[in-house]
Amino acid sequence: MPAEPTQTAPKSWTIGSLVKWATDDFRARGIESPRLDAELIVAHTLKIDRMRVILDAERPLEGVELAQLRDLVKRRRAYEPIAYLRGEREFYGLKFRVDKRVLVPRPDTETLVDAALARSSHLSMSMRQLDLCTGSGCVAIAMARQRPTAQVFASDISTDALAVARDNALRLGAYNTAFFESDLYAAFAGKRFDVITANPPYIASAEIPTLMPDVRDHEPKLALDGGEDGLVLVRRIVTDATAHLEPGGLLAVEIGAGEAPATVLLLEAGGFVDVRVHRDIARIERVVTGVVG
């Protein structure tokens, strides 16, 4: 393995040689997309786009740039998600600020937004939505931006996550959102909504140690652990949903691979009708929706 880039030998490092060195290093550590990650780190540090990283491969790196790059490469070597390094992640066409206080928004979760939008398109302009387990606020904010006249309430049990979500809502101009600290529905006693969305933690506790180190060692445990069978929060969300939905209201819940059949049964037993399963871009059953009967 080549020596690490240092401030003392800046002339020997160019954008291209740094990208190659980091790519080889990441690949040796089993990181999934080594070249992409190396390019993203360089692009972020030098404040250029990825195309420039390729076009300007011969450009020498300055000492201060090398120091910043070394720091980010070190963090990625320790499997910190690239989204935390860059401090942002795109979701539903919007750039969300993210850090270790929140789960990194996943493309799979766009299926939750798509399903909730599609199945609530007939609702009035003033529809009221509750997004449980909001984390970075990605679902609530994406929905609020698509439905500017809706009122979107969002909650999370984590004070830290809510700080990130509120900041994202302000920066992204989602002024029709409001955020509450709450254990699921606790802060909404007696309140009813037209739509409830949720992407709760849904990984079985025993599976957590087997996850990729990026997720297991860096993303909040509170965002991952769904209890003994993974469905502890899903069960609570579905069971209490009818008490918080208007007649004809919609529930849309994201779940893990293999959890759809049990979740469909939960919705049907809870009095939901027209229960549907929605697949994500990888064709995995990812979201279950149902309407209050």
Ligand SMILES: C[S@@+](CC[C@H](N)C(=O)[O-])C[C@H]1O[C@@H](n2cnc3c(N)ncnc32)[C@H](O)[C@@H]1O
């Ligand atoms: C899987 S993350 C989803 C975050 C975000 N909605 C997304 O899709 O990226 C789950 C979130 O649920 C929150 N959470 C965990 N237990 C909770 C509870 N009992 N009540 C409310 N939120 C909870 C966590 O803090 C975390 O932010």
